[in-house]
Amino acid sequence: MAAVWCDVYIGDKFEKKVKVKGPFEDFADLQEAVWNNRKASLHYCGAGDLDVYPSGTTLPPQDIQFFPSDSAFPTGVTSFIVVAPVVQQQQQQPPAESADAAQGTTSALERIEKKLDDMATIDVPMSEVTMNFTSSLLDALKIKYFVRKVNKEIREGRMKTYTWGEKEHEADGQPGCQQILEKEILPLDFDGDSLGIYDVRNRSLPELQAGKRKSNGYSDMAVGPIDSMAYAVTNAKDLVLSYAVALVELKTSRRDLKQGQLLLQLVSLALVSGTGQGVVVLGTDCDTKWRLLHFSNYNTVVVQPYEDGKKCIVDFKNLIVEGTARMQRNTAPEKLTRILEDDNADVNMNDFDLEEAERDTAIEREA
Helix, strand or coil: CCEEEEEEEECCEEEEEEEEECCCCEHHHHHHHHHHHCHHHHCCCCHHHCEEEECCCCCCCCCCCCCCCCCECCCCCCEEEEEECCCCCCCCCCCCCCHHHHHHHHHHHHHHHHHHHHHHCEECCHHHCCHHHHHHHHHHCCCEEEECCCECCCCCCCCCCCCCCCCCCHHHHHHHHHHHHHHHHCCCEECCEEEEEEECCCCCCCCEEECCEEECCCCCEEEEEHHHHHHHHHHCHHHHHHHCCEEEEECCCCCCCCHHHHHHHHHHHHHHCCCHHHCEEEEECCCCCEEEEEEEECCEEEEEEECCHHHHHHHHHHHHHCHHHHHHHCCCCCCCCCCCCCCCCCCCHHHHCCCHHHHHHHHHHHC
16 A cells, blocks of 8 residues: 555544555554654654554544554555544552552652653754754853854965755765865874775764753764774774764755754764864865864864865864864863861861962961
C-alpha cells in the first residue's frame, strides 16, 4: 500500500490528520510512521503507546478493540484513527503503608518529574537555531562571545574562488570548494603532523544542552592530522572529530552564514577534540563570505568577519598552528582552596606572603 490517512488524537482531542507512506507489514509499522510524523507533539510517549482503531470509531471507543501491533496490515484500507495517551497529573496518594511503598512512590514521582523536565527542554538543530536560542544556550554554558569589526585587509595575490550554479546546493559544490581550500591551506603542519581536509558531513557533533536548551548538528569539512584521520575514517569513525583541529561550514552564494550555527559548532567541537578550546571554525562560501571563530580565552569566543578570502585563509592557518598553545592557555581557572583551621591553632601570617602593611592589618584582625 502506498499511503494511508490517519486522524491522530491525544485522548479524545483531535490533534492532526496526517498522511503516512507504506508499505506496512503490520500495525507496528503504521504506529512508527505516525509517531515519526508527529513526534514534535507525541515525544512524551513511544510509537508502541499509540492505539490504532478503524476509521469512524467514536472516541472514547466503546467495546472496540484496537488493532494489535503485531497483527497483519489489511489490504484495501486507507484510513484509521490513531489515539495517543494523555499525560495524566499525578493524583494524591494515600499514606504509605511501609518504607518500601514510600520509596516506590518517591521513585515514581522522580521519574515523572524527569519526564516533565525533558518535555520542557527546547531542542533545535544547529542549522536552524536563532540568535536568541544560541545566546540562551551559551549563557547557560557560561560562554560569552564578541564580534570584531570586519577585517578589510587585502592580501597580495589572487585566490581562486568557487562559482555557484543557480540551483546548486552545498553538497554539489563541496568537492570543488574542498579542492580550493586544499590548494590554499595545504601543506600545513600541526605539532609535527601533516594536515589534511576531510568530508565529515555524516559525523554528528556532540550534543549541547543547558538551561532548557538542547542542540545537535553537523558540519561539512574537518581539518586534522593525515595519519590519525586516515585511521579514524577507515577503522574508527567515532574518533574522526576527536582528531579534528578545525571545521569548515560551507554555504552557497545564495545563503547567509549563520552566526548561531557557527558558534555552537565551535563549542561542540571543543568538547570532543583533543585540541580542546584551541579549535577553529571557518564559515565560507569560498567566494565572498569569510568568517573565523576561535576561543581567545577560556570560554570566550571571538568572531572575525573578513572582506578578503586570502587574508582569512592566512589567519585560519595561523590559528590552526597555534591551536595547542591556545588549548593550554584556555583552561578553566583553578578554584580557590578553602583553608580550614583549628580555632585554637596559631596562624603564621608570613606564610601568606603579604606586603608589610597588609600583613600587619591581617594580624590585627586575628588579635
